[in-house]
Amino acid sequence: MATGQCLCGAVSFCLAVEPRFFYRCHCTLCRKQTGVGHNLATLVNARDFRWEKGQGAITSWRKSSGYRNDFCSSCGSTVPNLLRETPYFWIPLGLLDVELSMECIGDFCTDDAMPWDEHRSGKSHCTAPDSLGFILQELQVND
Numbered sequence: 634m635a636t637g638q639c640l641c642g643a644v645s646f647c648l649a650v651e652p653r654f655f656y657r658c659h660c661t662l663c664r665k666q667t668g669v670g671h672n673l674a675t676l677v678n679a680r681d682f683r684w685e686k687g688q689g690a691i692t693s694w695r696k697s698s699g700y701r702n703d704f705c706s707s708c709g710s711t712v713p714n715l716l717r718e719t720p721y722f723w724i725p726l727g728l729l730d731v732e733l734s735m736e737c738i739g740d741f742c743t744d745d746a747m748p749w750d751e752h753r754s755g756k757s758h759c760t761a762p763d764s765l766g767f768i769l770q771e772l773q774v775n776d
Contacts (some may be wrong), residue, residue: 636685637728639710644687646675648714648724654772655726655735659750660742660761662700668712670750671740673726676774679715682722719765720772738771 635652651762652675663672692706693714703714716723726735738747739756762768 635733636730637713637724638730639687639705639708639712639728641705641708641710643690643707644705644710644712645685645687646728647683648697649683650667650677651731651733652677652724652736652764652772653733653735656768656772657736657740658742658761659740659746662696663733663742664745664747666702666723667725670747674719675724675726676716676775677722677774679722679725682724721765721769736752738768 635650635762636645637647654674655675657671657673659671664670666672680758687705690706691703691712693701699717701714701717702711704711710728711725712728713722713724715721737756739758740762741758743757744759755757
């Protein structure tokens with residue numbers, strides 16, 4: 634089991650699975666969300682995700698495009714969120730408390746990457762995938 638929490642510990646969660654794969658997204662939104670060149674995230678089936686505490690401390694911000702950022706209202710850390718109308722939770726890797734042996738399945742939105750963020754996984758894509766199914770398949774998330 635993997636656990637995670639925000640910076641101040643007000644929001645915490647656990648995963649019934651240990652994710653083995655993650656991805657990097659270099660899009661403008663992810664850069665601004667994290668404050669760095671990309672975000673590192675994985676997806677887990679909602680049945681494998683559980684809030685431990687702090688759901689009431691979560692604030693959500695959405696763009697009209699559907700992009701969503703949930704964060705702790707105390708410390709501002711981005712926290713997991715249910716991925717649009719799917720049965721999957723988006724998990725920012727930096728929140729995990731345990732060291733996991735994970736493999737990067739690819740870099741997305743590399744056309745948006747800043748020149749100072751040049752490290753790539755070797756599986757680069759110029760844009761986001763056409764469907765969530767591609768990332769789920771690459772992450773080997775079980776339905």
